[in-house]
Amino acid sequence: MRVFHRLFSIRPLGKDRVRALLLTLLAAFAFAxxxxxAERIKDLGNFQGVxxxxxxxxxxxxxxxxxxxxxxxxxxxxxxxxxxxxxLTLPQGVNPALKNAAAVLVTADLxxxxxxxxxxxxxxxxxxxxxxxxxxxxxxxxxxxxxxxIYAMAQGNLAVGGLGVSGADGSxxxxxxxxxxxxxxxxxxERAVATGFDTAPTLTFNLAEADLTTALRVADGINRTFGDxxxxxxxxxxxxxxxxxxxxxxxxxxxxxxxxxxxPADAPAKVIVNARTGTVxxxxxxxxxxAAVAHGKLTVSVNEAPRVVQPAPFSRGQTAIEPSSSISxxxxxxxxxxxxxxxxxxxxxxxxxxxxxSPADMVAILEAxxxxxxxxxxxxxx
Numbered sequence: 412m413r414v415f416h417r418l419f420s421i422r423p424l425g426k427d428r429v430r431a432l433l434l435t436l437l438a439a440f441a442f443a444x445x446x447x448x449a450e451r452i453k454d455l456g457n458f459q460g461v462x463x464x465x466x467x468x469x470x471x472x473x474x475x476x477x478x479x480x481x482x483x484x485x486x487x488x489x490x491x492x493x494x495x496x497x498x499l500t501l502p503q504g505v506n507p508a509l510k511n512a513a514a515v516l517v518t519a520d521l522x523x524x525x526x527x528x529x530x531x532x533x534x535x536x537x538x539x540x541x542x543x544x545x546x547x548x549x550x551x552x553x554x555x556x557x558x559x560x561i562y563a564m565a566q567g568n569l570a571v572g573g574l575g576v577s578g579a580d581g582s583x584x585x586x587x588x589x590x591x592x593x594x595x596x597x598x599x600x601e602r603a604v605a606t607g608f609d610t611a612p613t614l615t616f617n618l619a620e621a622d623l624t625t626a627l628r629v630a631d632g633i634n635r636t637f638g639d640x641x642x643x644x645x646x647x648x649x650x651x652x653x654x655x656x657x658x659x660x661x662x663x664x665x666x667x668x669x670x671x672x673x674x675p676a677d678a679p680a681k682v683i684v685n686a687r688t689g690t691v692x693x694x695x696x697x698x699x700x701x702a703a704v705a706h707g708k709l710t711v712s713v714n715e716a717p718r719v720v721q722p723a724p725f726s727r728g729q730t731a732i733e734p735s736s737s738i739s740x741x742x743x744x745x746x747x748x749x750x751x752x753x754x755x756x757x758x759x760x761x762x763x764x765x766x767x768x769s770p771a772d773m774v775a776i777l778e779a780x781x782x783x784x785x786x787x788x789x790x791x792x793x
Contacts, residue, residue, distance in 0.1 A: 452616070452629055453669035459615035459649075460606040461523045466562055466598075468517040470552030472535065472544055472569065479513040480539040493550050513541035517552050517565050519598050526603055530596035533565045543589035545571040554598060565598035609658040613651045614665065621647040624676035632673040680788035682781075684774050687793070691773050702785035 471493050472479075490512055519533040535549055547569050554563040571592035608614065618625060626644040633642035633652060641653040652668070654661050680696040716735045722728025780786040 449672035449674050451669065452632065452671050452673060455625065455629065455673075455675060456616060456618040456648075458608060458665060459617055460608050460611070463520040463522050464556055464562070464604055466519045466521050466531075466554035466556055468552040468554040468565060469538075470515055470517050470535075470565070471512055471550050472515050472537075472541075472547035473512045473550060474546060474548045475511045475513060475541070475544065476546055477510045478542040478545075479510050480537075480541050481510050513544060513547065514538045515541075515544070515549070517549065517554060517598075519554055519563060519565065521556070521562055521600065521604060523604075523606060525600045527600050529600045531563055531565075531598040531600065533594050533597040535569055535592050535594060537590040541590055543571070544569050544592050545589055547571075547592075549594060549597065556604075560602070562602045562604070563598040563600050565594065567594040567597040569594055608665075609661055610656060614654045614661065615645075616650045616652065616668070618648050618650075622676050623647045625673075626650055628673045628675065632671045633668055636667065636671050681791060682777055682786070682788050683791050683793065684777065685793040689774070691777070693777075693788075697786065697788045699780065700785045700787070702780060702783060 471490055490509055514537075515535045516538050517533050517535050519531045521531065525531075533549075533554075535544065537544060549566055549569060551564055551566040553561045554565055556562050569592035571589055572587050616629065618629070623644070623646075626647055626649070630642040630644045630650050633650070634640055643651055645651050652664075654664055678694055678696055680698065681694050682697060683692040684690075718733045718735050720731045720733045722730065777786065777790065781788070781790045
């Protein structure tokens with residue numbers, strides 16, 4: 412009896428051990444409940460309003476080694492604006508040769524929730540005929556949003572990955588693109604963008620790709636997690652989520668929603684054809700109904716080999732050119748391939764390789780299968 416009592420007696424556990432045990436059990440149940448081939452909701456789209464904003468500015472890069480814009484008018488006007496900040500005024504009628512300066516456009520992305528003082532990477536691109544921005548420094552440039560308000564200020568030394576060299580005879584050698592560069596952490600945020608996620612009546616999650624089934628599964632996954640009916644699919648893209656106002660509660664709920672795992676719907680059957688490059692991409696959902704395909708090439712070659720005909724001696728004739736043509740026909744005989752019902756992607760690739768079809772011929776075969784009704788898939792020609 413003592414042995415039996417020892418084996419099945421339960422000793423009281425401390426609070427820390429109980430908490431650790433509960434967390435382990437919850438993690439195990441969450442792992443077991445995760446659907447196969449599941450994806451996080453955060454990888455399927457984003458919340459409405461929580462997005463980056465594009466910023467653009469016009470500036471001047473100085474310090475170039477004679478590879479600037481020279482005497483372009485808008486570069487001169489930009490330099491006049493720069494020096495005017497320091498109380499300097501260029502004389503009227505003076506057009507300085509700005510070989511060491513270049514007019515540029517500065518672009519950056521302002522991430523959501525960016526706060527004043529944070530740093531952004533900027534891209535600087537030559538606007539005029541500057542040959543290279545290597546070694547240049549961007550002068551303080553305001554970056555504006557779509558509403559023409561200033562949201563950041565950019566300045567700094569450029570990192571240019573390209574190289575351009577030209578000779579006196581006009582010869583040039585260029586590696587990559589020397590007329591564009593980047594400034595890591597080259598801009599400082601001056602103003603935050605209000606997202607409105609904490610005051611909107613509802614939160615809206617937008618899928619990156621429209622799909623009714625995936626939208627319904629996202630709403631169902633949210634409802635199962637929270638144990639209520641706060642989420643509903645509005646259309647093939649948007650899922651509306653009821654939420655109490657307030658930034659703290661909504662951020663907590665958004666963080667939980669982003670990490671919910673669901674099984675998205677299978678992609679629709681599609682065949683992507685790039686007619687310019689001959690690239691053909693077929694996804695795994697494409698199926699072929701019973702069909703027979705025969706493919707053969709007929710090559711007709713016409714060779715022209717004109718001959719020069721000389722007149723007989725003392726005949727007072729003239730030299731003439733006699734045309735001579737040879738025509739040859741080469742027909743490649745290929746077997747007919749029979750596609751059985753429900754042929755998969757592997758069967759299609761195997762059959763096309765068996766008849767020796769090139770990418771351009773594959774396009775013609777797929778178009779014919781589509782027209783014959785044997786391929787139930789969207790044929791997208793780029």
